[in-house]
Amino acid sequence: EMFVGRTRVMxxxxxxxxxxxxxxxxxxxxxxxxxxxxxxxxxxxxxxxxEFSDDWVGIAPCAAQYLVDNGVQFVGIDYVTIEAPEHSVEWPTHHILCGNNVIILEGAKVGEIPDGEYFMCCLPMRLKGSEGAATRTILIDGITEG
Structure with missing residues (x-):
């Protein structure tokens, strides 16, 4: 149920x-x-x-904890990892989010999407025994409840 519904692009x-x-x-x-x-x-x-960049914008652990503390259950970012580069050895953001059952979407193509609320349909491939999968994710403007 967290893969479909009202979503905020920030x-x-x-x-x-x-x-x-x-x-x-x-x-x-x-x-x-x-x-x-x-x-x-x-x-x-x-x-x-x-090519993979050695510097990117990720989510700092304090932001991950803030998201968890405020009830966010699904977090996506526009790069191949959500982890901040300075934390990509210990991976605290992943531990905070995954440890609190927050779904992570990496590689979101939101470059042309304006800030605002959308109705999201995120359809991950079903891969037995996998902790991650490719998805087809769409945002629909003008609908925020399904």
């Missing part, structure tokens, strides 16, 4: 190329949403390249 391009913090999310406000997709400079700078 445009954080204005923070530049640093990690997303709890203060960044507080400044915009979650407004009770349980699904969030982050739009960052990754869309224009990194997702368009074939």
């Amino acid at each position: 445009d954080l391009i204005h923070i530049g190329d640093r990690s997303i913090t709890a203060d960044d999310i507080k400044a915009i406000g979650l407004d009770g949403v349980t699904r969030v997709l982050f739009k960052t400079t990754n869309s224009a700078k990194r997702m368009i390249k074939k």
Whole structure:
């Protein structure tokens, strides 16, 4: 049920190329949403390249904890990993989110999507014994409840 429903795209391009913090999310406000997709400079700078970048915008552990504490159950970002690069050895953001049953969507193509609320349909492939899978994810504008 968390793969389908009201979703907020949060445009954080204005923070530049640093990690997303709890203060960044507080400044915009979650407004009770349980699904969030982050739009960052990754869309224009990194997702368009074939090579893996050694610097990207990820989610800092403090932001992951803030999301959990505020009832977010689905978090997506516009790069191949949600983890902030400076934490990609210990992976605390993944541990915080996964440890609280938060679904992670990585590689979201939201570069052309304006900040706002949408109805999301995220359809992961069913892979037996896997902790992750490719998805087909669409956002529908004008519908926020299904």
